[in-house]
Amino acid sequence: MKNFFQFTERNTSFKQETLAGITTFLSVAYILVVNPLILSQAGMDRGAVFTATALTAIVGTVLIGLLANYPIAIAPSMGLNSFFTFSVCIGMGIEWQVALTGVFIAGVIFMILSLMKIREKIINAIPEALKHAIAAGIGFFIAFIGLKNAGIVVGNPDTFVTIGELTSPKVALAVIGLIITIFMMVRGINGAIFYGMVIMTIIGMIVGLISIPSSIIGTIPSLEPTFGVVFMNLQDIFTPEVLAVIFTFLFVAFFDTAGALIALTSQAGIMKNNEIPKIGRALLADSSAGAIGAVLGTSTPATSVESSAGIAVGGRTGFTSVIIALCFAIALFFSPILSVITTEVTAPALIIVGALMAMDIKNIDWSKIEIVIPAFLTIIMMPLTSSVAMGLAFGFILYPFVLIAQKRYKEIHPIMYALCLLFILYFIFIA
Structure with missing residues (x-):
């Protein structure tokens, strides 16, 4: 094995x-x-x-x-x-x-x-x-x-999103779980994310926020x-x-x-x-x-x-x-x-994991404008549109465009040209 x-x-x-x-x-x-x-x-x-x-x-x-x-x-x-x-x-x-x-x-x-x-x-x-x-x-x-999912951020008609009601019991449970999990992670405890979810579930049952099956x-x-x-x-x-x-x-x-x-x-x-x-x-x-x-x-x-x-x-x-x-x-x-695995229980894990995955941003060369623009819009459009595909769309369209503007079209893989055209047609189609 x-x-x-x-x-x-x-x-x-x-x-x-x-x-x-x-x-x-x-x-x-x-x-x-x-x-x-x-x-x-x-x-x-x-x-x-x-x-x-x-x-x-x-x-x-x-x-x-x-x-x-x-x-x-x-x-x-x-x-x-x-x-x-x-x-x-x-x-x-x-x-x-x-x-x-x-x-x-x-x-x-x-x-x-x-x-x-x-x-x-x-x-x-x-x-x-x-x-x-x-x-x-x-x-x-x-x-x-x-x-x-934790209720830490919520919808707002004026600003799209805003801070949630942190004193709400379920939001408070998620915040406490986030703090506990972060504490265990920075202390180097293996399995901190898993243990954090278990602790949150137990706390939720004790205070009556999570129903006992x-x-x-x-x-x-x-x-x-x-x-x-x-x-x-x-x-x-x-x-x-x-x-x-x-x-x-x-x-x-x-x-x-x-x-x-x-x-x-x-x-x-x-x-x-x-x-x-x-x-x-x-x-x-x-x-x-x-x-x-x-x-x-x-x-x-x-x-x-x-x-x-x-x-x-x-x-x-x-x-x-x-x-x-x-x-x-x-x-x-x-x-x-x-039923005990609620969104409040899993929310801290997603927040922390998101932070760990975002560390990959350090591998992008932020000194080159032709990299910065498509990379930044790829990143920002995913959470703003709630779609991975939409983030890719902006990156795949802009990457060939900026290199062509620099007369570096030979550096672009033919497949990237095809993807750029495909996403443009997709936007026209959904419009």
Whole structure:
């Protein structure tokens, strides 16, 4: 086992990988509650979606762990499940069965692109400066999500965001958890993020902010309402509306996953010389999870940026992913206790991990204006638009533009020209 996952080469251990896997699971487990809640608003059976969510996460996470040896979780994307429900099903009036078929087709196309190594070539063609900007931008994005989930920052009609009500009990719990976790981290305590979540949960139960589960073991809901419905609606995808939906799923998921993989492999020390080893296998695992997830009955999965929490604890190999998948399997039987993993519990982990990922900003050459402009906008647009893909869009459009302005067009990889044009067309399309 140690040889297969290269424990010695990556300076890790069973204990470290196990702790990292549990930490990542606790950070991403909310998807088991939130994904069914969101997709049920499109008319899908909530119980079936719960089971499909867990099984999709198990399959995708095991695949990326065994095939690519990455300490990463794959689970249904929060952004894409909202797009599926509110834009496609409710906004466009497309039945969820047809929309799910679109997700399946997008997953199959992803698999083909991965097998042809097209996705791998695109990721390797991204300039090193933009890769560091992507990693840092996702750090800011994750921290913003954590601050929002904690209630430390809230919406404001005049300034868009503002400070939250810090005296609110749940916000105070998150703030206390953040302080405790930071204290343990600066003291050099291994697993500080994980221990911080455990301590917060216990405190929350004691003061009554987190409900104590009335039961521990629950029955696994049936997949029957959603399983295999994609094969019954293949004839309905050949309409302009559904084809546009498929394109959007492809486009956003492609670059969300690309950005997340770049950031997470950089954080884990896997990316070397601006290239990511076994990236093709990781992309195949991700795309396979997309097709399988649609068959089971959930919207598009993606590489979970919350994996950064486990990496921060010390996850370095695919054994972390195996532990994550095992936790998802156990969660199928112990669904009642998932209620204790609230957004307030996971918020401090996301804030701290975001800070750690933002450290990649130091690798960008801030003395060169042609690097600063696309890198800065890549970083800042991710949290401001709540989209990794949008951050990439600004960077990929501006990077070729500034180099062309300096008559350095020969330094630009042809793929970057293609991506620049593609994102321009995408903006025109969504407009």
